[in-house]
Amino acid sequence: MDSSLEFSNSLGSASSPPLTRCRTFKVLVIGDSAVGKTCLTHRLCAGQFPSRVEATIGVDFRERLLDIGGEKIKLQLWDTAGQERFRKSMVQHYYRNVHAxxxxxxxxxxxxxxxxxxxxxxxxxxxxxQEVPRFLVGNKSDLRDPxxxxxxxxxxRAVSFAKAQGMMFFETSAKNPPLKRLSGQRGAGEVSYQQDNVEDIVIAVAAKLRRQKKLSSANAVAHNSSFKVLSKKRAEKEQWTCC
Structure with missing residues (x-):
């Protein structure tokens, strides 16, 4: 059984609603200390900016359940410490079985x-x-001065870096609701900054993981079918040779 599958209502009676399949994905949130990883995961999962934040020691995770295309997707957002002294003993643990x-x-x-x-x-x-989906998130856009x-x-610069690394890029604020555009002057012309909603990030991650999981499952089925055909042909050939 796929380890990323969970089932709810498994002890329900005959009149209970049908079993609901839920895929669970581990999403690692990493970056230097003080970039706002803890505040971002709070906002992504609870929809709120925490009133008080302390430095993360080791690793902590929060969960967010979404409905993507009629399928339940649970994201486990692992909030990791940015300081080297906290990360060193935990590295192998939090990189294990990462989906994004x-x-x-x-x-x-x-x-x-x-x-x-x-x-x-x-x-x-x-x-x-790079086969694991990766996302670049610029946080604290509410503090940007145009x-x-x-x-x-x-x-x-961020978009160029994201393209080179094969990442999807977002710029957002975990603290303040995003504005549609922030405009200002740079040199002789005007420049506009697009600020993304935090909710866009979590939906994009869930949708990407759902698509990738379906693609992996389809490839596995195709591989197994191909193997069976090749095995059958080989068996027939070996039997003909023996005769």
């Missing part, structure tokens, strides 16, 4: 963006390759 990764940086802290390279390398070293050009990570 969110790489989070602070749009007002270029150092946190530059640090993504080491996080990507850590994923690679722990066998989390009048400044220094000390911020431009969307153009």
């Amino acid at each position: 990764v969110l790489f989070v940086y602070d749009v007002t802290c270029p150092a946190s963006f530059s640090g993504l390279v080491s996080w990507i390398e850590e994923c690679r070293q722990n066998s989390v390759g 009048r400044r050009t220094e000390g911020q990570v431009s969307q153009e």
Whole structure:
């Protein structure tokens, strides 16, 4: 049985509603400390910005249940510590059986963006390759000042990085509801910044995982069917040879 499948109402009576299938996926949320990973997972799962936040020690996870295309999808968002001293003993544990990764940086802290390279390398070293869906999330967009050009990570730079790494890109704020557009002046022309809703992120992750799971299942069925055909032909050939 697929380990990502769960069933509810398994002890229900004959008059109970039919069993509901629920796929559970482990989603790793990583990035430097203080980029807002804990606040982001709170907002993604509870729909609220926490009134008080303390540094994550080790790892914590929160869950979000969604209905995607009539199928129940449960996301387990693993909020990991950004500090090296907390991560070192936990690395192998939280990289095990990962289905997707969110790489989070602070749009007002270029150092946190530059640090993504080491996080990507850590994923690679722990066998989390590009076949695992990866998402780039620029957080704290409510603090972006459109009048400044220094000390911020431009969307153009983030989009270019995301394309090079094969990631889907979002820029959002875990604290404030997003505005449709933030406009300002850069050089001689006007520039607009698109701010994404936090809800868009969780829906995109769930939809991507659902599609990938269906594709994997279809490929497995096709592989098994092909193997059976080849085995039958081989058996017939061997039998003809023996005769």
